[in-house]
Amino acid sequence: MTRYRGPLLVAAGVIHREGQILVGQRRKADRHAFKWEFPGGKVEYGESPQQALVRELREELQITATIGSELARYEHEYPGGSRVHLLFFAVLNFEGQPSARVFEQISWIDIRMLPRLDFLEGDLDFIRRLSRGDFSSRLEP
Secondary structure (H helix, E strand, C coil): CCCCCCCEEEEEEEEEECCEEEEEECCCCCCCCCCEECCEEECCCCCCHHHHHHHHHHHHHCCEEEEEEEEEEEEEECCCCCEEEEEEEEEEEEECCCCCCCCCEEEEEEHHHHHHCCECHHHHHHHHHHHCCCCHHHHCC
């Protein structure tokens, strides 16, 4: 008997500073090597998406973040059948200097230039909307 497995719940942080967004590039040995993504990750059992994002940002970037409003959410199915339910949150502010603990590199990218990077498929719709200014008023604290 096959057990139904729902989509993986993922919380992603949109860290904004002076018209730029902080993004990370996956390492060579990672699944989807060298693809760009927003920092964040899986929501663990017993966590809210916001709590998971605070934890993930601490683990991935060594920052302590204040999470703001949800910007968008949608589901994406990757080839091979794995599904993710993505939740994108504005990061209102953070303490610490971001460092690429789990990324090949991190970079502050002008919002309008985001579509030029090779992002994970699941992020592409959000990237298009973000780069054309759909969330501009919600990124500031």
